[in-house]
Amino acid sequence: MNSDFLRRPLTTTEKLNFKEIPAWVTQAVVFLRENQKMVYLVGGAVRDLIWGSTPSDWDLATDALPDEIEKIFPKTLPTGKRFGTITIFSAGQPIQITTIREDFPYSDGRRPDQVLFGSDIVKDLARRDFTINAMAYDFETQALIDPFNGRADCYRRLLKAVGNPRDRFREDGLRMFRFYRFLASHSLAAERKTEGAINPEWAKFVSYERIRDEFSKLLLGASIRKGLAGLAKSGLLLELIPEFYSADKAQSRLYSYLREHSFSAAAAIQRLLPLRLAALLHDIAKPASLTITKTGPHFYGHERAGAEMSRVILERLRYPKKLIQKVSLLINGHMFFYQPNISDSAVRRLISNIGPENIPDLLELRRADIIATGKINPKTLEHWKDLSQRVLAVLRSKSESKNGSKLAINGADLIEKLGVKPGPLMGEILSYLNEQIIEEPDLNQENRLLEITRQYLDSKNLRD
Known part of the structure; x- marks a missing residue:
């Protein structure tokens, strides 16, 4: 397909947005063009500029071969040279430059068996995951190459696969997790055909390390609840955290409530990864801790059991040890007792037990847990505010004493x-x-x- 027929002029607003491309990026473009090479801005940077936001990564596509890229730029890293990707440094800033390519089948569910380097930018865009990521900005003509109507999907805020969604997800199962991560991170709507093509079986070919990175980004998204609900609906959450499910149908309602409450708590807490993981997993052991007495159901000790379960889950997902310890500590302490009439010594003991560096996070977890019940008792929130003020007073006093x-x-x-x-x-x-x-x-x-x-x-x- 000839890319000349697919070039679209930028709108006035888009022109202003694209003028924000940093000088160190355009300098790399100049180097490539001085060596008679084609060069395009591709990937998330194009999408973000259309949205009027600042890209976090800058990726270029070129017809220069990897060896040629290494000769053009003085400082490079062979990030993925076999697949055409070289990281260069311009004014000390990293830029990934990838040779325009066409992919062959993905037999391992992660990478193509073979790549064919070329100069057809449309074929290169056709191998990408979603239409909003399958656009290129031509520096020479200052036009947008958009063969899959990605710009329209950007403005509609619609997440849609490039071509056949089954093919895209089967090529790399991580794209299914990326799908829900994008819904959460960018508050997008899911295109029905694309979402319907998700098959949890393809997730079995993806390493936990790669899934963890996408899952973490999902958890930090503004629309985290949409992302988590999608993972649950699609069956991917069952592959990722089977502890959220039970083989016993008699407990299905309890597990369903557990997921809903946990999703709500994660959405209510501050956007910090340890806190969102703690909120998501704080009640994970409730079903296993269930006991029923004359006074009704109880979940004695679920916080201690949950601390251990969270450790197992996060180790499986290859999270760092320090983060796992933090999450486990918060979950273990989240059922602390508090009434306004408890003594100042009891407040100080609480701070000592959890650690002064952790007490603000524990209070934030309790606040999110309260909100996630859906039935907020004003008195309960007043108690939380009262404790927060008393803790702050003790911490200030301790700080003064320390110096x-x-x-x-x-x-x-x-x-x-x-x-x-x-x-x-x-x-x-x-x-x-x-x-x-x-x-x-x-x-x-x-x-x-x-x-x-x-x-x-x-x-x-x-x-x-």
Whole structure:
């Protein structure tokens, strides 16, 4: 197909948007054109510019072969040289440049068995996943090459496969997860034929690492609920997190409620990956923890069991250890008890148990859990606000105490009045005293702190 017949002029607004292409990108274009090479802006950058947003990645397509790209640019990385992709650096910024190509069948469900390099940009666009990603901007003519009506789909905010959707998804099963990630990230509508072509069986050929990356982006999307609901409806969630389902039909209603509540909690919480994962999985162990007594159903200990289940799930999805620990910690602590009449010491113990660095996230998880019930009790929210204010007050007090401005004695007092020598022991004592006054602020008096120090030294047999 001749691309000349498919060139579309930009609208006035689009021209303004495309003028925002950074100088370091156009400099790379100049280098290629000076070497008599064709070059196009492709992929998500074209889509984002049409939407008037700033692209996060800049990809170029060219008829230059990989070896030629490496000769044209002084600093390169062979990111995927076998498939025609070289990463170059322009003004220190990375740009992926890929040789225009035509793909052969994908027998491994991930990559084409063979690629044929060429110069037909339309054939190159035909191998892409969705129409909104299958456009090219011609720097020479300043026109849009749009053989699959991607621009119209951009404005309709419609997510549609290029060509036969079954072929696209069978070529690379990850595209099914990308489909729902795009729905969540860009608040798009699903084209019915495209969504209907999704087959969870094709997900079995995709590594967890690749799925994890798309799933994480979905979780951070503005329309996360749409993405999660799509995964559930299509059967992909069953492949990804089977713990959300039961083989026992008698429990189907409970599991259905679990999914709905979990999706709502994930949508209600801040857009930070550890928080969204914690919200999604916070009740994952409820069905397994169900007990029924005369007073009704109970889920005793589901937070502890859920912390362990979340660890297993996230390890399977190859998430980093530190993130897994954070999510597990939050889930384990999310059922903490609170009433306005509990003591300040109890609030301080809560902070100590979960860690001052984690307590704001735990409060945010509780807030999302409350909202996700769908029946918000004003008194419950008032309790949450009250606890948040009390926690903030304690954290401020602790911060002031840590910098030493509030402690009634210092290292010099310990040396002069108790004969403590400078060194690790002095730091240990001051840290201990800080903990004591956080627990009981009234102890922050010189004579009382000196007495506490004497008792501390006696307990360790360190006094002369």
